[in-house]
Amino acid sequence: MKFLVCISNVPDTTTKIAFTPDNKEFNKAGVQFVINPWDEYALTRAIELKEAAGSGTVTVLNVGEADTEPNIRKALAIGADDAIRVNAAPKDAFFVAQQIAAIAKEGAYDVILMGKESIDYNGFQVHGMVGELLGIPTVAPAMKLDLSGNTATLEREIEGGKEVIRVNTPFVASCQQPMCEPRIPNMRGIMTARTKPLKVVPATTDTPRTQVAEYALPPKKQGVKLIPAESAGDLIKLLRNEAKVI
Amino acid sequence: MSVLVVVECDKGEVKKSSLEVATYGAQVAAQLGTTATAIAVGEAIEANLAKLGEQGISKVLYDNEPRLKDFVNNAYTKLIATAAQQEDSKVIVLANSNIGASVGSRLSVRLQAALATNVVELPKTDGGQFTVKRGAFSGKAFSDVVLSGERKIIAVKKNSIEAQHEAGKTAEVTTFSAQLADADFADAPSQVVMQDQAGGILLPEAERVVSGGRGMKGPENWGLIEDLAKALGAATACSKPVSDVDWRPHHEHVGQTGITVSPNLYIACGISGAIQHLAGVNSSKVIVVINKDPEAPFFKAADYGIVGDVFDVLPKLTAAVKELS
Ligand SMILES: Cc1cc2nc3c(=O)[nH]c(=O)nc-3n(C[C@H](O)[C@H](O)[C@H](O)COP(=O)(O)OP(=O)(O)OC[C@H]3O[C@@H](n4cnc5c(N)ncnc54)[C@H](O)[C@@H]3O)c2cc1C
Ligand SMILES: Cc1cc2nc3c(=O)[nH]c(=O)nc-3n(C[C@H](O)[C@H](O)[C@H](O)COP(=O)(O)OP(=O)(O)OC[C@H]3O[C@@H](n4cnc5c(N)ncnc54)[C@H](O)[C@@H]3O)c2cc1C
Numbered sequence: 001m002k003f004l005v006c007i008s009n010v011p012d013t014t015t016k017i018a019f020t021p022d023n024k025e026f027n028k029a030g031v032q033f034v035i036n037p038w039d040e041y042a043l044t045r046a047i048e049l050k051e052a053a054g055s056g057t058v059t060v061l062n063v064g065e066a067d068t069e070p071n072i073r074k075a076l077a078i079g080a081d082d083a084i085r086v087n088a089a090p091k092d093a094f095f096v097a098q099q100i101a102a103i104a105k106e107g108a109y110d111v112i113l114m115g116k117e118s119i120d121y122n123g124f125q126v127h128g129m130v131g132e133l134l135g136i137p138t139v140a141p142a143m144k145l146d147l148s149g150n151t152a153t154l155e156r157e158i159e160g161g162k163e164v165i166r167v168n169t170p171f172v173a174s175c176q177q178p179m180c181e182p183r184i185p186n187m188r189g190i191m192t193a194r195t196k197p198l199k200v201v202p203a204t205t206d207t208p209r210t211q212v213a214e215y216a217l218p219p220k221k222q223g224v225k226l227i228p229a230e231s232a233g234d235l236i237k238l239l240r241n242e243a244k245v246i
Numbered sequence: 247m248s249v250l251v252v253v254e255c256d257k258g259e260v261k262k263s264s265l266e267v268a269t270y271g272a273q274v275a276a277q278l279g280t281t282a283t284a285i286a287v288g289e290a291i292e293a294n295l296a297k298l299g300e301q302g303i304s305k306v307l308y309d310n311e312p313r314l315k316d317f318v319n320n321a322y323t324k325l326i327a328t329a330a331q332q333e334d335s336k337v338i339v340l341a342n343s344n345i346g347a348s349v350g351s352r353l354s355v356r357l358q359a360a361l362a363t364n365v366v367e368l369p370k371t372d373g374g375q376f377t378v379k380r381g382a383f384s385g386k387a388f389s390d391v392v393l394s395g396e397r398k399i400i401a402v403k404k405n406s407i408e409a410q411h412e413a414g415k416t417a418e419v420t421t422f423s424a425q426l427a428d429a430d431f432a433d434a435p436s437q438v439v440m441q442d443q444a445g446g447i448l449l450p451e452a453e454r455v456v457s458g459g460r461g462m463k464g465p466e467n468w469g470l471i472e473d474l475a476k477a478l479g480a481a482t483a484c485s486k487p488v489s490d491v492d493w494r495p496h497h498e499h500v501g502q503t504g505i506t507v508s509p510n511l512y513i514a515c516g517i518s519g520a521i522q523h524l525a526g527v528n529s530s531k532v533i534v535v536i537n538k539d540p541e542a543p544f545f546k547a548a549d550y551g552i553v554g555d556v557f558d559v560l561p562k563l564t565a566a567v568k569e570l571s
Contacts, residue, residue: 011383013521017383037502094354094360097355119525121382121383122381122383124347124351124363125347125361125363128349128351128355129351132323132356157344157497158317158344158345159343160440161438161441162441176503177503209395210361210392212390213377213389217388221548224548224550225549225550225551226550226553229554234566235563236563238550239532239534245510
């Protein structure tokens with residue numbers, strides 16, 4: 001089995017979000033970037049499935065500029081075999097999907113795993129686009145993934161429940177908990193990651209379909225109105241008469 | 247050229263988020279000087295589809311194919327693409343649900359459309375540009391996104407548009423066939439398992455949510471959360487550590503790495519308000535925090551707060567709600 005795991009490079013979950021003065025770009029100054037948390041499920045599950053089969057390869061793929069390499073190396077340290085970076089600023093989801101689809105086709109990958117969504121742009125769309133570009137099924141978001149020969153059994157979360165889906169390779173799945181316990185790099189992994197192959201390839205030239213015109217922060221809250229615990233019931237009256245939400 | 251609205255149905259009922267989507271679609275149609283047509287997916291009943299007139303829908307297309315009752319990504323994509331071609335729709339609106347966004351992303355490739363998910367407001371269509379506002383950075387920001395090209399697909403975030411109800415207006419329901427073949431159902435689910443929802447209210451669709459954190463001390467105390475939720479007609483939720491240790495099921499975990507909710511009322515009980523938790527709930531209209539620690543960061547994001555012990559406060563709140571009705 002050839003696994004392709006797509007990882008996105010995102011601001012750490014504790015980041016206070018700020019923008020450049022013209023509000024046109026995310027302000028990266030002082031921000032720590034991490035592997036998108038959902039993508040860690042994809043990566044760990046791919047490694048687990050490869051280990052269980054006793055054969056196969058796990059390739060990580062990122063569409064990004066050189067500053068994403070520390071996190072690509074981290075994915076190699078966690079246990080991926082090799083990596084590809086498509087050298088381009090990820091202009092929009094469709095652009096990213098086109099790059100991933102091109103790599104997936106060229107490398108004839110059997111299982112293409114992603115995260116449920118990026119925690120920065122919250123698109124929930126690259127996986128569907130890649131599936132459609134390749135003409136193969138996408139299962140999003142998957143909570144469980146097992147492989148038996150060329151057949152995968154997945155559990156997909158839907159609002160209010162889950163579906164069990166069987167698909168044959170090749171397919172795309174986007175992963176979320178409780179699929180596995182994401183692994184963290186160990187010392188040996190960090191050492192071997194340094195020498196694992198990381199190939200940098202140019203982007204295919206394609207025009208994005210969306211463009212961010214401006215960012216904005218949510219309006220500030222007015223401040224909390226405290227109700228003494230002794231008269232907790234008053235809160236309910238405020239929710240009905242003042243906030244009008246019950 | 248009509249605006250096409252994808253309406254999700256469940257056990258005959260149109261989902262609340264789809265009533266919002268229908269309203270959104272009808273308003274976009276008005277902006278563009280055209281009408282809104284809906285295409286129904288899931289288990290639908292004609293009488294309920296006709297009522298989509300109340301949201302401003304003129305016509306509803308409905309394919310009777312029984313296998314469309316469950317979500318089948320390929321079949322839904324083909325169905326909607328066929329409807330969009332028939333209606334010559336330049337704008338397609340769906341819910342930003344797992345179903346809506348999954349289908350929307352496939353459709354955007356098939357129809358060569360620009361896609362925006364997580365959209366929170368009606369588009370701005372002046373000056374020849376089509377701009378939508380969407381949530382980004384897990385609820386910590388918004389972005390205005392310009393959609394280019396002839397076709398646009400918009401996935402509308404739940405509870406960001408209020409569904410209109412113009413009583414008495416009905417939509418014309420027309421049967422429609424996308425001529426789906428067996429191959430279109432290759433990724434059909436072999437099994438569908440629905441959860442037991444507390445009081446039958448789905449968390450992602452809920453208007454009110456009562457949520458518990460580690461301050462609840464253990465799963466045996468969740469009756470307090472459930473009682474208040476039941477009295478309020480609310481769904482129940484929890485923080486990540488609570489689902490990590492299996493006090494509550496994973497589908498109740500809200501936050502940056504769980505589900506995002508935007509109810510009218512979110513009541514947090516014994517939750518500290520870590521930034522990753524806030525990311526999943528901070529677009530709630532009104533936030534209430536109950537925490538014994540006055541320094542808990544959640545109070546900064548709250549509208550109302552009680553500094554107190556959940557074991558003392560929750561029963562009082564439940565009693566007060568019961569007194570109201
Ligand atoms: C400098 C800069 C400018 C940008 N400008 C715009 C803009 O103008 N308009 C706009 O729409 N977006 C813009 N983006 C967002 C960027 O294009 C996103 O990375 C892209 O939209 C995918 O994010 P998503 O939330 O849609 O992905 P999702 O669909 O939420 O991601 C799902 C999964 O896809 C995979 N994935 C996502 N991105 C990548 C990646 N880069 N490499 C490998 N795998 C990936 C991951 O597995 C992820 O979990 C910009 C980003 C940067 C850094
Ligand atoms: C990458 C990453 C992703 C994460 N994603 C999420 C996420 O999606 N969702 C999420 O929730 N968390 C997430 N977290 C975890 C997050 O950082 C916090 O650890 C978590 O939200 C804390 O949960 P809690 O508030 O229930 O527990 P605690 O932080 O332990 O808070 C318990 C609170 O209860 C109060 N309390 C205790 N006893 C009582 C009482 N008797 N009465 C009233 N109050 C009481 C305490 O004062 C305290 O404020 C993530 C973390 C990381 C690193």
